[in-house]
Amino acid sequence: MTAINACETSDAAPAHGASCSCADRFSLTRRGLIAGAATILATPRAIAQAPAPKPRRIDTHFHVFPPFYVEAAREVVIRTLDSDPRPALNWSPQFALGEMDKHGVETGVASLVPGILWADKATARRLVRQYHDYCARLVSDYPARFGFFASLPLSDIEGSLAEISHAFDQCKADGVMLHTQYDNKYPGDPAFDPVFAELNRRKAVVFFHPTAGDCCKALVPGLAPSTVEYLFDSTRAALSLLVNGVYAKYPDIRFIFAHTGGALGLLANRAEAYIRRHPEIVEKLPDGAMTFLRRQYFDIANSVNAPVMAAARAWLPPGQLLFGSDFPVLPLALTASALDRFDLPETERAGIDRDNALRLFPRLGQALPRQ
Numbered sequence: 001m002t003a004i005n006a007c008e009t010s011d012a013a014p015a016h017g018a019s020c021s022c023a024d025r026f027s028l029t030r031r032g033l034i035a036g037a038a039t040i041l042a043t044p045r046a047i048a049q050a051p052a053p054k055p056r057r058i059d060t061h062f063h064v065f066p067p068f069y070v071e072a073a074r075e076v077v078i079r080t081l082d083s084d085p086r087p088a089l090n091w092s093p094q095f096a097l098g099e100m101d102k103h104g105v106e107t108g109v110a111s112l113v114p115g116i117l118w119a120d121k122a123t124a125r126r127l128v129r130q131y132h133d134y135c136a137r138l139v140s141d142y143p144a145r146f147g148f149f150a151s152l153p154l155s156d157i158e159g160s161l162a163e164i165s166h167a168f169d170q171c172k173a174d175g176v177m178l179h180t181q182y183d184n185k186y187p188g189d190p191a192f193d194p195v196f197a198e199l200n201r202r203k204a205v206v207f208f209h210p211t212a213g214d215c216c217k218a219l220v221p222g223l224a225p226s227t228v229e230y231l232f233d234s235t236r237a238a239l240s241l242l243v244n245g246v247y248a249k250y251p252d253i254r255f256i257f258a259h260t261g262g263a264l265g266l267l268a269n270r271a272e273a274y275i276r277r278h279p280e281i282v283e284k285l286p287d288g289a290m291t292f293l294r295r296q297y298f299d300i301a302n303s304v305n306a307p308v309m310a311a312a313r314a315w316l317p318p319g320q321l322l323f324g325s326d327f328p329v330l331p332l333a334l335t336a337s338a339l340d341r342f343d344l345p346e347t348e349r350a351g352i353d354r355d356n357a358l359r360l361f362p363r364l365g366q367a368l369p370r371q
Contacts, residue, residue, distance in 0.1 A: 056104060056354055057104050057354055058323060058357035058358070059108045059325050059327065060207065060299050060357055061299045061301040061325060061326050061327075062105075062110055062111065063088070063110065063111055063113050063327065064110040064134075064135070064148075065112075066130070066131065066134045068134070069112065070089055072119075072123070073119075077114065081329055082227065087328035088328050091328055096327070096328070097142070099327065100145070102332070103332045104353075105325075105336070106144060107147055108146055108327070109147040109148060109149060109207075109361065109364075110148040111148070111177040111207060111209060112149075112151045113209055113329070115179055117179060117182065121159065124159070125156070128150075128151050129166065132148075132151075132163065135148035135173070136170070147361060147363070148171075148173055149205075149207050150163060150168070150175070151163075151176075152195065154178055154179070154187075154195060157191075168202060174363065174364075175206060176207070177208075178206060178207070178209070179208070179210070180208055180210045180236065181233065184214055186236055186240035187237050187246070188240035188241045188244030188245075197250065200250035201252075203254075204254075205253075205256065205360050207256040208237050208257050210229075210231070210233045212225035212230060230262070231262030231263055232262055234258055234263075235264045238257055238261055238264050239271055242292060243281050245281075247285075247292040247296075248284055248287070254296075255296045255297065256298065256322065256360075257299075258301055258326075260298045260299070260309075261298045261312075265314070266311060272288075276289075295320075296320065297321075298312065298321055299322045299323070300323060300335060302326055302334070303335075304338035309342065320356070321352045323354070339353075
């Protein structure tokens with residue numbers, strides 16, 4: 001199991017600036033992380049420097065399930081995932097690297113799902129602190145193979161601001177992952193402005209991962225929320241930011257939406273027509289609704305099929321699509337193999353695989369020399 005030092009034994013997260021550094025708080029051992037795992041024959045840095053098959057993808061929709069998180073949220077994970085939970089429950093760096101190498105992924109930008117939406121404030125603060133420190137050690141152990149998105153308890157403004165400071169300043173996070181709603185509030189709600197103001201000051205990348213609100217978890221009996229509702233919640237989150245002027249107010253945040261933005265591509269023109277009828281919204285969007293939406297980024301997780309890709313490519317500039325797999329919730333091969341068979345122009349394909357992500361995460365292109 002993951003070895004945890006004395007810094008992790010307290011129920012409360014250490015205050016920002018406490019003496020435990022990110023790299024020291026977790027020691028990722030090589031045994032016990034996955035039941036039945038093969039004996040590890042290479043050091044982390046040797047694995048990190050092994051050349052990955054081209055096209056050396058950067059996976060921006062890539063989940064990790066640290067052992068301490070599985071222990072705390074096991075039943076939540078099982079209940080939330082509409083898939084075989086075993087790859088998540090048995091996640092390890094070695095398992096992830098093996099799948100990445102098979103499918104040409106050089107770097108996975110880690111995020112935590114289903115996050116800490118289920119937890120009370122004290123538990124949420126403790127878990128996100130542990131998660132950030134775990135990821136800092138993961139990146140240190142495997143240079144170039146992992147980045148990570150910080151996870152914030154967004155309903156807890158004070159806790160979120162503290163974790164932004166800790167995650168970026170001490171743990172060197174590559175961005176932030178937020179869910180599409182918190183306590184049935186969408187991200188454009190003015191209550192969240194202090195967090196977005198700080199993220200804007202830091203010129204942060206913010207990745208939105210969908211969830212389902214209390215209203216909509218069982219609208220169609222027998223149909224999991226992840227099948228339909230997640231896509232509409234991503235759409236609602238993106239439009240919430242739009243109509244509340246968040247894109248314009250915080251222009252230095254770069255936003256990523258999962259699954260090509262859900263239904264956003266199909267509804268963007270309808271939303272724009274609505275906005276034009278409401279001057280109080282128009283004044284918040286000096287560049288126009290579609291301009292703001294087309295500036296955002298969208299991953300292709302679970303989206304590499306002809307209808308979805310045609311829609312995304314029809315309304316988005318080619319530089320806004322990113323490779324994403326939803327691993328290990330979905331097999332990495334599901335997206336990678338489908339994209340390998342998709343007939344895209346070479347420059348567009350290179351952009352999705354890697355180049356568009358490097359505009360957001362230039363650090364990832366500098367960690368190891370290109371092959």
